[in-house]
Amino acid sequence: MTQEVTHWLDNLLKEIEGIEVRRKSSRRVRVDVPADALPALLELLQGRAGYIHLSAISCVDWIDDDEFELVYHVWSYENHSLVSAHIRIAREPGVYLSVYDLYQPAGFFERDIHEMYGIQFEGSPNMEKFILTEWDGPPPMRKEFDSEAYINEHLSWQEYNPEWLQELVAEGGGVIIPPEEQRFSQKKK
Amino acid sequence: MSEGHSSGYDRLKSKKSLAEILEVAIEFERTARDFYTDLIPKVSKQIRYLVEELAEEEQRHFDLFSELKNRPGLEQQVQTLVEIPASDKKFSDAIHLPELGDRPDDQSVLQYALGREHAAMEQYHALAQSTEDGPIKELFQFLANEETEHKNQLEKVYYETIHSGGV
């Protein structure tokens, strides 16, 4: 991206209130905006700067802050740069606006995030289940959902009892550290 | 100690019969055994084990040598005259009472014991050297080995006790 375009983009972004722009590299820009300013920002980026490709929407569950972070990665085929717009929304009720009207790919990402994190995107065309059709537990990508605990509770480990193991047990040996203990526990004081 | 060894010096001649040699040897072990046995109550309890072990070992040698001397079939051999080596004096001297003081410590006891074993080892070794091949030479070699063995054991105890190491 040329210097000129860089300046032009920076100036453009200044139009949004409460925006924080960080240029991470020549082709990566991080933008933090208040949640309610995001649609305007995207509109600006798309309409005036050629960021027509929504590469992805990523969701991060910052459970300690009681917030979800939504990151909108948009790419400009003209500027050859990728802007990642970060917003934070409250974890409860976990509702945000759909950007489907601006970017059609948002339909998939919003549906996915809804399924995995339980965030409701108002105005998104399709909030149906897609991957977790038979799942009625909590949205599994939320940090409070402990999938390892769930697995240990609902499924059992394959039991083996080969001859060599029986021989070792007869000798006084055998399984000492099962893998789940090594992985899931840490020495308690 | 009994009077038996007071005349020991007289018996030192250039040649001795095997019987005589064995007698001195038996005397050597006996005096040592008695010496250690007497010492047992005198030393502090913490090193008493050492003196007890030494007394036991000397008793074992005493028994061994006595048995040898009286072994049937050895009557002929015990009369054989054997050239006595230069170490004989040192060996015979060791029959005398040592001066370890009232309450010897472990190191003094060990040093004394080592000295005794060393003298005995040299004596038998020299006897074996000066004897022609045959059962008598083998006997001396056996005795020399016995004493060497004991001395080696004591040396290990000595170094382990005194050079406690790693400090």
Add this chain to the structure above:
Amino acid sequence: MPALSKASFLEHSHSSADPKLKNKRNDMRPENYEAQRQPPSNEYELNFGPNHPGIEGNYALKVKLHGDIVLEAKADGGYLHRGFEKLMEQRLWIQNIALVPRICVPDPSPMELCYSMAVEELCGLKVPQRAQWLRVMQLELSRIAAHLFTFGGHAATTGMYSTMYWGVADRDLLLDLFEEFTGGRVYSIYNIPGGVRRELPDGFLQRLTETLDYIESRLPDYDNLFFKNQVFVKRAKGTGVMSREQALEWGVTGPNLRATGLAFDVRRDDPYLVYDQLEFDIPVEESGDAWARTLVRRKELMESIRILRQVVEILPDIHGPIRAPIPNPLAWNVPAGETYTRVESSKGELCYYVVSNGGPKPYRVHVRGPSSMHAVQVLEKMSVGSRIEDIAQTMFSLDACPPEVDR
């Protein structure tokens, strides 16, 4: 749990917001599926997949048809969902290198790379030059293998199974190469944050060259059998057409986008590794149909071979380590931060959004598989109006990879 009797899946799926139906999650199971009398109509519903030879992977397209014309289509995923993104949050940074290639079976190498690049960026690791060239080699080999696989699959959808056999057999030669230099035939697990795990075996470049020559010599045969085959040409032309505007609007990338005439390729336009030092062209086609998409891939084979030949030439002169020093993987805290890495896989733009909170495990890994665009919304839209026999072809011509969607 009461069986859902009267609602078709289409009706049902619209009603997920209805609390009364919330628990009826097993309605899709055969034992809960009651035959129903259709209303007098020529419309009917068909489950296309998840187990159907015309479907790429375990995936389903549920279509509503009038005669053999598709009125409505719904993509149905989840059959391959293994919860990779969640799993990655529970594994050490390094452990994920064994996990990521499994997200896309036919083209696993870009997955490894994209993840490794993200970790490297977060840690500020500088990847040695030699490792970068080795990575390019791996990626391009993987692209060739993936394209051969796709042609095979695509040909099979039009009944041309010989091409499939050829494609799979020739791909096997590439797998032999993978086995030799990465230790694994399908999942190379060759990348590691910081570089790659193995130096090349002796004489490898020679064998690589031989295989490239062979693959190249086979291309005319493929052309005769498949690409010039009038059965294929006639079936593919005009099938699954997407205009450039539509492609852009739908977020389509990769060969599918290039088949609409837009020469966009992450390797050139957002370069990584040493792609900016390599000479290669970006093949495009204009018509945006199944035929164009397949042809773009066919041309990309040549470009990949071209790139690999450059690698063979340059690699012997690139010396030095193949991995930057990395901390003990059992005690590796990646500095807090986030990064969005992006590579061009055989299917399009593959991105990883990786977040670290400074801990020993990733805080969040979001995998943006290229197929998540063209295997869901785009496929749904493009299927409408097509004929039932073209569904499979459309899907294969898009090179939809369901595990990328399911993750």
Add this chain to the structure above:
Amino acid sequence: MSKPIDNAKQSKQNVTIEHEEAGSILSPLKALQFFMRKPVTVPLEPRPAADNYRGFHLNDHEKCIGCSSCQKVCDNAAITMVKVPHLPEDPINGIRNLRPAIDYGRCCWCALCVDICPTSAISLSREYVHTCTQEEIDSYFILPNETGIHGEYYGEGWQKTSDSDLLDLNRQPMAELEAEERIDNFNEIVAGYTDQQAVIEASRCVQCGMCHDACPTHMDAPEYIRSIWQGNLEEAVRWIYQSNPFSHVCGRVCTHRCEDACSIGRRGEPVSIRWLKRYAMDSVDHERIKQIAAEGKADYLSGKQIAIIGAGPAGLTAAYDLIRKGHQVTVFEARKEAGGMPRYGIPEYRLPYDMLDRDIDVITSMGVKIQTGIQVGKDITMTQLEADFDAVVLAIGLHLGRSTRVPGADHKQVRKAIDLLRRTTDDEDYEIPHRAVVIGGGNVAMDIARTLARQQQQQLGKVQVTVTALEDMAHFLADPVEIKECLEEGIEIYDARGPQACIIKNNKLVGLKTWKVRSIFDEQGRFAPKYDEQDEQIHAADMVIEAIGQMSDNNLLGDELTEILDWQRGRLSIDEQGRTSADWLWAAGDCVNGPDVVHAVADGHRVAASIDEWLNQQ
């Protein structure tokens, strides 16, 4: 959306396939040419895979030490550690009889286990296939050995290479004073780690716990190292205080058996466990350490009184444990200050005494009373202690030096190292020799040699110290670092020299006569030097210092008690809990175990636990 797209970059096509034109309905028939070709057939018999192939696991049971790093790095929890009783188990040398068993229902063949293995015992084979029916599912769980899953060795595929090794085999370097900076003073030599170094060093640990098993007091080293790595130093101190209240001392002068057992040390330099402990202790505020140490202290008094003789690591550790349990503890110390052997045996350049004071301060701050300058046996008798206290602990250390008693060893210029070190600590003057010869090859010998060297440099401006040791360099009992630093400081070391006599001329000591040692160990590996009497040397000296061995001053027990107690080969006989044959008397530390700080700490814990149990039963 109708953005104008810049297509200028669209490149020219060099591949042209004229499909429509050239393609004909007959093109596919060209494939018929292959009809006559000989088909490619691959024989069914097994063939070895490529050299780098990641097949099934191979494990060299001789090399494998059972550290379970493979299990930790395994992605899929495919590795189970199995005890194999017939294999050797040796915690001191860092060997466990655990071996990894692999569940091929879970393994993903990533080979991270190979890349991390500290011993490089694991590799993967060049074998492709294993499969079975449901009935034979047990065949998916194997204990790999050198031959592979089917016992048919196909050769090693993926092995550890320097490229793929995931372990950092090199230590963080420790900043130290150079020889010329340290030779004229007693400043601490080792600088300690910086924050960054400590985190990097801590990150080298694979958390195998070999160190924990080898440590006499079983310190939770993996846990405190992990805490250091995580930057949680208070947590590290908390872990440290679980097992060792003498960690300022042990962080500096511990014999670090942990490091000898460290699995990283199999191929590289072991993790600097000792310096990491020191780092954690030095980094946390002393007042905070006191609070952490006091966590969990009983908030009641048991009413029991315990006397401890000797305020060294063993005695004070016992005191620390006992006061935590609510007992009242009085410690009797014969010397001017508490600290025991660390204060009176270890020079300050290795252990600054204010660090020792901190450890002691933590213990006294919890309510332990220390009475210094009280000689048991003289100022107070054992009988009195027995009467006044519920239990007594004897932890008197080894304060008497042994003498070689070679001829001339009774000369007044033949001194004992431990006496001189004590005098140095207590600032008692003694005449600094111009030429000193030290007898001994252990750490005490090095301590006195280096102490004298410093004093010579300070007072005479010149170092002339010679160390003679029975052992050869390869078998020195002293820490290799001590030897290295000795040499740096200009001290001469003559190894394999056995002292024979102190040469005295005109009543003046002039030197030490030594013989060459031919061998120091017998066939059984016991200490039994053999000399070469021909190789004799005289080492000139105006002072000979004997640093060969130490013993405890058991006279304080008195004849009567000595007679009552059971003894075991010269040492007080104790049971596994450290209790003597008298039910009120326990013994701990160097006086029963020989010299070792961390062992003394372990002892202190042991007797405290035993006393507490006994008191609770009453």
